[in-house]
Each structure stands twice: as C-alpha cells, then as structure tokens.
Amino acid sequence: MILGRVIGSITSTINHPFYDAKKLMVVERTDAAGVPLTDYLIAIDTVDSGPGDRVLVLDEGNGARQIVGSKDAPVRSVIVGIVDAVSSS
Amino acid sequence: MLLGRVIGTVVPCVVYEGLEGVPMLMVQPLDKQGAPKGGPLVAADSTRMAGPGELVYYEGGREAALALDPWFVPVDHTIIGIVDAGGGRP
Numbered sequence: 001m002i003l004g005r006v007i008g009s010i011t012s013t014i015n016h017p018f019y020d021a022k023k024l025m026v027v028e029r030t031d032a033a034g035v036p037l038t039d040y041l042i043a044i045d046t047v048d049s050g051p052g053d054r055v056l057v058l059d060e061g062n063g064a065r066q067i068v069g070s071k072d073a074p075v076r077s078v079i080v081g082i083v084d085a086v087s088s089s
Numbered sequence: 090m091l092l093g094r095v096i097g098t099v100v101p102c103v104v105y106e107g108l109e110g111v112p113m114l115m116v117q118p119l120d121k122q123g124a125p126k127g128g129p130l131v132a133a134d135s136t137r138m139a140g141p142g143e144l145v146y147y148e149g150g151r152e153a154a155l156a157l158d159p160w161f162v163p164v165d166h167t168i169i170g171i172v173d174a175g176g177g178r179p
Contacts, residue, residue: 008175010176011175013171014138017139018156026092031167042090043090072160074148074153075148075152076157
C-alpha cells in the first residue's frame with residue numbers, strides 16, 4: 001500500500017458502468033514525512049476521505065476487487081484508510 | 090487511474106478478435122497539475138463517448154482489459170470516464 005494525500009476529487013457523468021455512484025479522489029503520493037512526490041493516482045474512496053487528508057491507498061487489482069465486491073471490475077486503486085500519524089525510525 | 094487529454098482518434102482496419110468496434114483514442118497523459126507528461130499512448134474507450142479535447146481518466150495494465158466486453162482482449166490502457174469537474178491541483 002502507499003501513503004498519499006487527497007488533493008482533489010473527480011466528478012464524472014459519462015463513465016464505465018461500474019463507476020456509477022463511486023467517489024473518486026485524486027491522491028498525490030507522499031513520503032513517510034508527508035512531503036509530496038511527483039506521481040499521483042485516482043482511487044475509489046471507501047472511507048469518506050476529503051481533500052487534505054493523508055490516506056492509505058491499496059494499489060493492487062485483486063485486493064481492490066475484493067474490497068469493492070466484484071470479480072471483474074476494472075479497478076486497481078482504492079483508498080482504504082485515513083492516516084493519523086506515521087512514525088519511522 | 091491517471092488523467093489524460095484525448096488528442097486524436099485511431100482507426101485500425103484489422104483488429105484482434107474481441108476488439109471489433111472498440112474506439113481507440115490517442116491520449117496524452119497528464120501530471121497532477123494537468124500539464125502533459127511523457128509521450129502519448131493509444132487507449133481503448135470503454136465509455137464509447139470520449140472525443141478529442143476531452144479530459145478523461147484511464148486505467149492501465151490488466152484492469153484496462155477488464156473494462157471491456159469481452160474482457161479477455163489484448164489492451165493495456167482503457168478510458169474509464171470523462172471528467173466533468175475536478176482533477177488535481179490547479
């Protein structure tokens with residue numbers, strides 16, 4: 001899983017049927033200290049996160065499909081947690 | 090998924106079985122500020138409604154093929170939706 005920060009959301013009318021009524025967030029990757037890295041991803045939100053929140057993102061297809069309860073959904077990235085604190089030694 | 094801008098269409102005359110009728114679009118990947126990043130790629134369009142100039146989000150890898158019907162097709166990028174509003178940092 002990867003650490004990131006929510007920097008925006010996506011509103012979409014025309015989309016793949018699986019994504020109807022799914023909440024999509026734009027998440028930039030951060031290091032353990034919370035400093036933004038260059039890359040980002042768009043993920044389904046399962047934990048009611050909002051812009052500015054530090055989040056935990058699962059970026060793997062089989063685990064993501066298990067969370068959304070589908071065997072054949074075209075989904076790979078899911079926000080699975082909101083991070084309070086990270087400590088690294 | 091990542092953000093991209095549709096910059097053109099691709100019309101193949103012969104395609105692998107299962108890909109008949111699937112729209113193929115040229116997509117320029119974007120970074121989180123919306124600026125072009127890297128070279129363009131060709132993506133299948135699962136919405137069948139995207140067109141040049143539109144901001145889209147697309148999936149890459151194995152999940153790209155899962156967005157199509159039939160799903161067991163040789164595709165590595167597929168447009169999942171068209172962005173109405175939102176995105177990354179302005």
